[in-house]
Amino acid sequence: MLGKVIEGDAERDAIHVAIAPAMAACKLHPGQEVGIDGHGQANPTVQAIGIVDPFLKECVYAGTCIYVCLFPETVTGMRHHWSHPAFDNSADKSAESDSVVYLKAFAEDAYLSYDQLLDILENYCKHDEHFTQQGTEAAREAYGQCNEEVFWKHVKTVTGLEKPAVSSWSAPFCCTC
Numbered sequence: 001m002l003g004k005v006i007e008g009d010a011e012r013d014a015i016h017v018a019i020a021p022a023m024a025a026c027k028l029h030p031g032q033e034v035g036i037d038g039h040g041q042a043n044p045t046v047q048a049i050g051i052v053d054p055f056l057k058e059c060v061y062a063g064t065c066i067y068v069c070l071f072p073e074t075v076t077g078m079r080h081h082w083s084h085p086a087f088d089n090s091a092d093k094s095a096e097s098d099s100v101v102y103l104k105a106f107a108e109d110a111y112l113s114y115d116q117l118l119d120i121l122e123n124y125c126k127h128d129e130h131f132t133q134q135g136t137e138a139a140r141e142a143y144g145q146c147n148e149e150v151f152w153k154h155v156k157t158v159t160g161l162e163k164p165a166v167s168s169w170s171a172p173f174c175c176t177c
Helices: 090-109 114-127 138-145 148-159
Strands: 019-024 033-036 041-043 050-052 065-070
Touching: 019 033, 019 041, 033 050, 090 114, 090 138, 090 148, 114 148
Parallel strands: none
Antiparallel strands: 019 065, 033 041, 050 065
């Protein structure tokens, strides 16, 4: 993990680092600790939440838009699109809220609970498993009647999961035959 010394064996790896665009409030140096001030600007005089893009080759001046790399283990909901208490996430919440409403309505039409639906989708996307619904084919029928592109857009917004490009199954739901 970055930000800590390595103890024991370590291997090469790749990591996700949460980044956010911000306007520099003043002259900033690559790797300098900054927080986000009341104007939404990267500022070294407020509580630090991350560092200025450490890969910049030179300092930047006030008014320059840069990336702030947030400290490890400080963001929530990491799915390539994250949230952090220092940033306004209302637009994200609105899109996620619309998608949650869509998926809850789909779950209801499919005679599934919302949590069941999310588990089924995770198993399909991560483990190539389909779901066979006992006693009804409501889930398979609901999927057959929906716009798949819209369905998967909402799934990705809520869960970060994408429809597998290659799968043994054409859909997450299967008939009981």
